[in-house]
Amino acid sequence: MIRGTKEWAVAEVNCSIGCPHDCRYCYARVAALDRGAIQSVGEWSRSRIIDGEIDRQRPRYPGRVMFPTAHDIVEENLNEALEVISRLLEADNQVLIVSKPSLSCIEQICDRLSRRRNQILFRFTITARDGDILRFWEPGAPAYPERLDSLRLAYEKGFATSVSIEPILDLEDLVDLIGEIEPLVTDSIWVGKMNRIEERVRIESSEAAAEVERIRSEQHDQKILDLYDSLKDNPLIRWKESIKLVVGLPLATESGLDI
Numbered sequence: 501m502i503r504g505t506k507e508w509a510v511a512e513v514n515c516s517i518g519c520p521h522d523c524r525y526c527y528a529r530v531a532a533l534d535r536g537a538i539q540s541v542g543e544w545s546r547s548r549i550i551d552g553e554i555d556r557q558r559p560r561y562p563g564r565v566m567f568p569t570a571h572d573i574v575e576e577n578l579n580e581a582l583e584v585i586s587r588l589l590e591a592d593n594q595v596l597i598v599s600k601p602s603l604s605c606i607e608q609i610c611d612r613l614s615r616r617r618n619q620i621l622f623r624f625t626i627t628a629r630d631g632d633i634l635r636f637w638e639p640g641a642p643a644y645p646e647r648l649d650s651l652r653l654a655y656e657k658g659f660a661t662s663v664s665i666e667p668i669l670d671l672e673d674l675v676d677l678i679g680e681i682e683p684l685v686t687d688s689i690w691v692g693k694m695n696r697i698e699e700r701v702r703i704e705s706s707e708a709a710a711e712v713e714r715i716r717s718e719q720h721d722q723k724i725l726d727l728y729d730s731l732k733d734n735p736l737i738r739w740k741e742s743i744k745l746v747v748g749l750p751l752a753t754e755s756g757l758d759i
């Protein structure tokens with residue numbers, strides 16, 4: 501089944517292990533633990549460069565390539581990330597840059613790569629506007645105003661822009677969130693559920709239990725069907741596989757179609 505990053509890109513490139521954003525639902529942290537790249541959950545918040553990934557020559561992929569998929573672009577790895585993206589662009593690739601963006605990083609990426617902006621699509625993850633919700637689920641990531649400013653900056657600098665609202669962290673505010681961001685989006689707004697909660701989210705407090713329960717209840721099929729009804733006529737909206745399965749839309753049949 502085509503799911504996750506394969507819905508967006510034919511290839512994935514990363515240059516770091518670990519991510520200071522430390523999202524509670526992080527899939528990459530679980531994968532890093534499983535393959536022994538980190539020894540404990542606590543190690544994940546420290547970003548370190550993967551040997552050999554920066555100077556590697558990059559091929560031309562047969563479709564859009566996503567960078568990064570298993571960490572984020574943060575101050576600690578910005579120079580290395582810029583080097584990797586530059587090599588992908590020089591190999592004539594179309595690059596999907598995905599981030600919970602810090603304004604400073606996006607400013608530098610836009611400045612350094614402006615000549616190649618027609619090969620770049622930004623996809624900023626903006627899962628909610630509420631500060632308390634974001635601090636709980638994505639404790640190290642930029643707050644909503646900084647993500648919005650980053651989106652505005654990329655848009656005003658003439659880059660193609662898109663947003664990922666995956667996972668939906670605040671269903672009640674979702675339509676208003678989309679209303680605020682859509683004037684700054686040139687390409688698409690992806691919407692998806694939180695996946696594999698039991699495997700990825702540790703319930704170590706009553707607050708965590710209550711938040712997980714809230715997310716589970718907001719992801720009930722009827723609420724997803726209602727959400728689909730309210731947004732299905734918006735041409736910017738794309739549905740992740742987790743929602744297509746609920747509403748009965750056909751799944752992607754090959755990777756990288758981004759539809």
Ligand code: SF4
Pocket residue numbers: 519520521522523525526527528529569570571572600
């Ligand atoms: S930004 Fe992505 S890689 Fe970083 S902790 Fe969050 S989900 Fe994991």
